[in-house]
Each structure stands twice: as structure tokens, then as C-alpha cells.
Amino acid sequence: xxxxxxxxxxxxxxxxxxxxxxxxxxxxxxxxxxxxxxxxxxxxxxxxxxxxxxxxxxxxxxxxxxxxxxxxxxxxxxxxxxxxxxxxxxxxxxxxxxxxxxxxxxxxxxxxxxxxxxxxxxxxxxxxxxxxxxxxxxxxxxxxxxxxxxxxxxxxxxxxxxxxxxxxxxxxxxxxxxxxxxxxxxxxxxxxxxxxxxxxxxxxxxxxxxxxxxxxxxxxxxxxxxxxxxxxxxxxxxxxxxxxxxxxxxxxxxxxxxxxxxxxxxxxxxxxxxxxxxxxxxxxxxxxxxxxxxxxxxxx
Numbered sequence: 001x002x003x004x005x006x007x008x009x010x011x012x013x014x015x016x017x018x019x020x021x022x023x024x025x026x027x028x029x030x031x032x033x034x035x036x037x038x039x040x041x042x043x044x045x046x047x048x049x050x051x052x053x054x055x056x057x058x059x060x061x062x063x064x065x066x067x068x069x070x071x072x073x074x075x076x077x078x079x080x081x082x083x084x085x086x087x088x089x090x091x092x093x094x095x096x097x098x099x100x101x102x103x104x105x106x107x108x109x110x111x112x113x114x115x116x117x118x119x120x121x122x123x124x125x126x127x128x129x130x131x132x133x134x135x136x137x138x139x140x141x142x143x144x145x146x147x148x149x150x151x152x153x154x155x156x157x158x159x160x161x162x163x164x165x166x167x168x169x170x171x172x173x174x175x176x177x178x179x180x181x182x183x184x185x186x187x188x189x190x191x192x193x194x195x196x197x198x199x200x201x202x203x204x205x206x207x208x209x210x211x212x213x214x215x216x217x218x219x220x221x222x223x224x225x226x227x228x229x230x231x232x233x234x235x236x237x238x239x240x241x242x243x244x245x246x247x248x249x250x251x252x253x254x255x256x257x258x259x260x261x262x263x264x265x266x267x268x269x270x271x272x273x274x275x276x277x278x279x280x281x282x283x284x285x286x287x288x289x290x291x292x293x294x295x296x297x298x299x300x
Contacts, residue, residue, distance in 0.1 A: 011266040013156050013235075019276035022155075023068050026283055030069035033290070041290035042071040043101040043127065043282075044093045048086065048112065049079030054105045061103070064279045070286055073099065083112045087120045094122040100293055101127035101286035106177075124293060127285035129181070138184050145285050150182035152277025153214060153235050154189075160266045162212070162233055164189040170206055172196045172223065172254070173216035178237055182214055203227075215254035225259025234260055234267040237274050 034040045043065055047058045062072045075089060093099050102125045108114050118126075123133040129145040137144035157164065169191040173179035179195060186193045196206055198217075204227040207213055213234045215223050220240035228234065238254030253270030261267055268274055 010261045010264055011160065012261070013160060013266055013268045013273060015152070015156055015268055015273040016276045018156065018159055019152075019280040022277075022280040023064060023283065026280075026287060027068045030287060033287075034069060037294075039290060039294060040069065040071050041101070041286050042073065042099050043103060043286045044073040044075055044096075044099045046075045046077070046086070046090065046102070046104045048077045048081060048105070048108055051107075054107075058105050061279055061282060065283055065286070068283050070283060079109045081112075083116060086112060086117060090117065090120045094120075094125060097293075099125065100290040101125055101282075103128050103282065125289060127282060127289055129285070130176070135176070135181070138181060141188055145289070146185065146281075147177060147181045148278045148281040148285065149178050149237060149274060150185055151281040151285075152274055153178075153182055153237065154185050155277060155281070156235060156268060156274065157212065157233065160233055162266070164191050164212075166190060166192070167211040168192045168194075168209060169212040169214065170194050170196060170210035171214045171216070172203070172207075173214075173218075173237075175216065178216040179214075182216070186212070186214075213255075217254050219254055220252050221254070221256040223255040223260065225256055225261075225263045228260060228263045230263055231265035232263070234264045235274065236268050236270050238270060239275065 030041060045058055045061060047054060062074060065072045077086060090102065093102050102121050104117055106114060108117060118130045119132060121131055123131045126134055126145055129147040134144045138146060169186045171179050171183045171193065174195050174197045183193050183195050194206060196203055200206065207223065207227040208229050210229060211232055213232055214237065216237035218238060220242050234255055236253035236255040240252050241249050242252055244250040251271050257269065
């Protein structure tokens with residue numbers, strides 16, 4: 001039986017609005033921290049090369065951080081930087097007590113090993129939650145920094161009012177950035193979790209069994225509406241650029257939205273769903289890192 005009432009109208013999960021409320025609350029907390037303690041959280045963002053998408057993401061993150069009162073340091077490097085030099089820059093940020101969070105914008109150029117770079121980040125400053133130590137803590141069910149997109153997905157799910165305990169959840173995608181951590185977060189909430197991927201057989205059948213569907217596969221409009229269980233909650237993590245009928249590019253998710261909204265109980269739009277939550281959760285993690293590194297956890 002579905003965990004959601006399939007008879008109610010579909011709810012569009014407004015990630016943009018939810019993220020804005022999170023950032024407003026955070027800005028008030030940062031302002032109070034700065035006034036009372038003289039402490040301003042600081043995020044260092046490493047950008048390698050001039051990839052247009054990465055440059056846009058970094059600009060949006062920096063703008064949101066500054067609006068919340070969080071200081072940012074942009075560390076931009078040529079795409080030709082050698083791996084050892086990038087590691088040295090990160091280690092310098094690790095040792096700087098005024099920097100509380102470190103984010104390396106992915107993907108990196110092919111000649112740089114992403115795993116090496118991520119492992120160079122101090123786990124206490126790893127606000128993207130990708131360091132192996134933080135990944136292990138998450139798997140063990142311990143409090144840790146959680147990757148921002150999965151964390152945002154969980155906030156969106158909680159805002160639907162759906163009971164997660166006992167719900168059957170299907171995660172489509174097994175990446176270390178989204179699929180694996182969101183599966184762990186769902187497990188921590190006592191969901192019954194299945195991870196599907198490119199080798200999964202009879203995927204539509206798996207989807208039809210799920211009360212919650214997390215689509216994170218990077219294939220535009222792959223999940224069809226008639227694959228869904230009536231009343232299911234759908235979180236669409238996909239961001240895909242496709243050509244529109246007018247010849248202009250448009251952004252779509254991994255789910256065929258118009259089909260899915262006729263079946264689902266709640267669904268995120270693309271854009272305006274998961275994307276804004278990723279940045280909001282990054283800022284929350286930076287604030288938390290500042291508290292932890294200065295031993296003022298009792299501030300809140």
C-alpha cells in the first residue's frame with residue numbers, strides 16, 4: 001500500500017521557496033554569531049579551469065554565501081595546474097584558522113585525480129561531505145557532514161509531511177555524490193531502500209513498487225509517468241540541457257515531469273526543486289563547521 005494518499009492533488013515541492021527560508025534563518029544566525037562572538041564563517045571555494053557550468057555554480061554559491069553573511073574566498077586556478085600544487089593550496093587552507101569550510105568544484109581536469117584532491121581536505125572543513133572519513137561516518141549512522149544535494153533531498157522529503165519510517169524508497173543512480181549517500185540517509189530514517197542503476201533489470205517494475213523515487217541518473221526525462229506508483233513522492237535530481245521546440249536550450253530533469261505530475265502525490269520541478277537546496281545546505285554546513293572548529297557548539 002502506498003504511504004501517500006493517491007487521491008489528493010499533486011503537490012509541487014517548491015525547493016526554491018524552502019531554500020530561501022533556510023537561507024533567511026541562517027543569515028539571522030550568522031549575524032548573531034558575528035555580533036556576539038566576533039566570528040564570521042568563511043568558505044574557501046576552489047575552481048580549476050573555466051568550465052562555464054562550474055563557473056556559474058561557483059558564482060551562485062558565492063553570491064548566496066555573501067547574502068547569508070558568510071565570507072567567501074575564491075581560489076581560481078588554471079586548468080593546467082598540476083595536482084601537487086592544488087593539493088598544496090588545499091593544505092594551506094586546512095591550516096588557516098579563519099577558513100571553516102573548503103569546497104572543491106567538480107569535475108576537475110582529467111589530469112587531476114579527484115579522489116586525491118578530496119582526501120587532501122581536512123574532514124573537519126569538508127562541507128561537501130565527500131572525504132572518506134565523512135563518508136564512513138555517514139555509513140555508520142554517525143553525525144557528520146553530509147553531501148549537500150542528498151541533504152537537500154531529505155529536507156524536501158520532510159517538507160512533504162510524508163512519513164519516511166517504513167516507506168519503500170527507490171534511488172535511481174549509485175554515484176558517490178548523490179545515489180549512495182541519499183540511500184544511506186533514507187536507511188537512517190528507516191526506509192526500505194533499493195538502489196537501481198544502469199544494470200538493473202525491469203526498472204519500471206521497481207519504480208512502480210516505490211513510495212519514494214529519487215531520480216539521479218543524468219538522463220533527460222528517462223522516468224516515465226506510467227512507471228510510477230499512484231501517489232508516490234518524486235525527487236528529481238537531474239539537470240539536463242536539451243534543445244527545445246524553438247531551437248533554444250532548456251533545462252529538464254531525469255523525470256518526464258508533465259507525465260509524472262498526473263500520477264505522483266508530490267514532485268520536484270526542474271529547475272526550482274533540488275538545485276536551490278544544494279546551495280542552502282552548503283551554507284548550513286559551513287555555519288556548522290565554524291561552530292565546531294571554534295568549540296562554541298552551545299551557541300545554539
